[in-house]
Amino acid sequence: MTPRERLRATLAHRQPDRIPLDFGATAVTGIHASCVAALRDYFGLEKRLVKVHEPYQMLGLVEPDLQEAMGLDVEGVFAPKTMFGFPNRNWKSWRMPDGLEVLVSEDFRVTVDAKGDTLIYPEGDTTVPPSGRLPSNGYFFDSIVRQPPIDESKLNPEDNFEEFTPIAEEDIQHFRNEVARAAATGRGVIATFGGTALGDIALVPAPFLKHPKGIRDVAEWYMSTTSRRDYVHAIFERQCEVALGNLTRLHAAVDDAVEAVFICGTDFGTQSSTFCSVGTFKELYMPYYQRINGWIHQHTNWKTFKHSCGSVIKLLPSFIEAGFDILNPVQCSAAGMDPVQLKTLYGDRLTFWGGGIDTQKVLPFGTPAEVRKQVLERCRCFSSGGGFVFNSIHNVQAKTPVENIVAMLKAVQEFNGAAAHA
Numbered sequence: 001m002t003p004r005e006r007l008r009a010t011l012a013h014r015q016p017d018r019i020p021l022d023f024g025a026t027a028v029t030g031i032h033a034s035c036v037a038a039l040r041d042y043f044g045l046e047k048r049l050v051k052v053h054e055p056y057q058m059l060g061l062v063e064p065d066l067q068e069a070m071g072l073d074v075e076g077v078f079a080p081k082t083m084f085g086f087p088n089r090n091w092k093s094w095r096m097p098d099g100l101e102v103l104v105s106e107d108f109r110v111t112v113d114a115k116g117d118t119l120i121y122p123e124g125d126t127t128v129p130p131s132g133r134l135p136s137n138g139y140f141f142d143s144i145v146r147q148p149p150i151d152e153s154k155l156n157p158e159d160n161f162e163e164f165t166p167i168a169e170e171d172i173q174h175f176r177n178e179v180a181r182a183a184a185t186g187r188g189v190i191a192t193f194g195g196t197a198l199g200d201i202a203l204v205p206a207p208f209l210k211h212p213k214g215i216r217d218v219a220e221w222y223m224s225t226t227s228r229r230d231y232v233h234a235i236f237e238r239q240c241e242v243a244l245g246n247l248t249r250l251h252a253a254v255d256d257a258v259e260a261v262f263i264c265g266t267d268f269g270t271q272s273s274t275f276c277s278v279g280t281f282k283e284l285y286m287p288y289y290q291r292i293n294g295w296i297h298q299h300t301n302w303k304t305f306k307h308s309c310g311s312v313i314k315l316l317p318s319f320i321e322a323g324f325d326i327l328n329p330v331q332c333s334a335a336g337m338d339p340v341q342l343k344t345l346y347g348d349r350l351t352f353w354g355g356g357i358d359t360q361k362v363l364p365f366g367t368p369a370e371v372r373k374q375v376l377e378r379c380r381c382f383s384s385g386g387g388f389v390f391n392s393i394h395n396v397q398a399k400t401p402v403e404n405i406v407a408m409l410k411a412v413q414e415f416n417g418a419a420a421h422a
Helices: 003-011 033-042 064-070 169-184 218-227 229-254 278-299 313-321 339-346 368-382 402-420
Strands: 052-054 074-077 092-095 101-104 110-112 118-120 132-134 188-191 260-264 303-307 326-328 351-353
Touching: 003 188, 033 064, 033 402, 052 101, 074 169, 169 188, 169 229, 218 229, 218 278, 229 278, 260 278, 278 303, 278 313, 313 339, 339 368, 368 402
Parallel strands: 074 188, 188 260, 260 303, 303 326, 326 351
Antiparallel strands: 092 101, 110 118, 118 132
């Protein structure tokens, strides 16, 4: 099979010739820049600085030569602007706090405060308050909450509408060009068009806006899903309306050259349970997800991708009812997220895009032998009958030993080779 055929078969729950592999195609299946640099060195690739294409999590761009070396099957299409509201263009050198030199956009503009923390600014505008903080001993940015004091008498859902607007023609052209580029690689394509993530806590603080209004504090937002539910409904209704219009125009531009589309990264799980009840999900979130996913399934061949960390086992029937085809990152270390149970109960209706290796303990802190063991176990569990795209559980984190990353890749190759000769 070609990589595209392999991904399509997998998403259709047909057995592919081997497990498709994704690293770097989305902002939740990527690799930290430090690990991309280490992998380039390991494979003996051309000496050049890694491009940080997603500065919020400091993810490194997995360029074509590294994609080939890793044997990847999926190509990503990203939005025209980063999480901090500026495009990637005219790359310049920048040294991370740990000393690693990387390339960043010319609009990546930062200052260092008295504590040694690095502050980054929305749209690269240093005349406004910073929207992200990279601790002096850290490896990625945290959002800075810039919510003004809330006056309940003046609270208006329109204050949270600023980022939900009809897509500009120049952005349509960006996606048209990027989808054509991605499809030309021969890999399967997943696109992140944006605008469809309901209440994603990475987006609620709006690190891309200069002066965000409305409810922008994460804790305040979660409380609002109970105490100000009408307000949240109003936001979701407007967002859904705009999203459906944008999806109509996007599909007209790119047609079915996309295999999957990233719908949302809204987290519903913690290590031990969920952020909300099944009833809350069905009442507050499901109607809008059903409209978005329903439109996609009615008008396109795209599969819909849902990211949620944590223990979401009790929400999986609702995710399916909401129209999601794909679950990521498949956090098997969270309560109730046993891989055998997941595959047995939901493997015919959900594609598990992730779950291949634990990134909290095993990949960063285990031995190569322990990495190999877990990867082979997960491949045996998830691969039968398709419905499994290999990826780690969320992004490969900073300073993960390159020997362990390579052990992971070799274990997938080992399993695929054994399966091909079975």
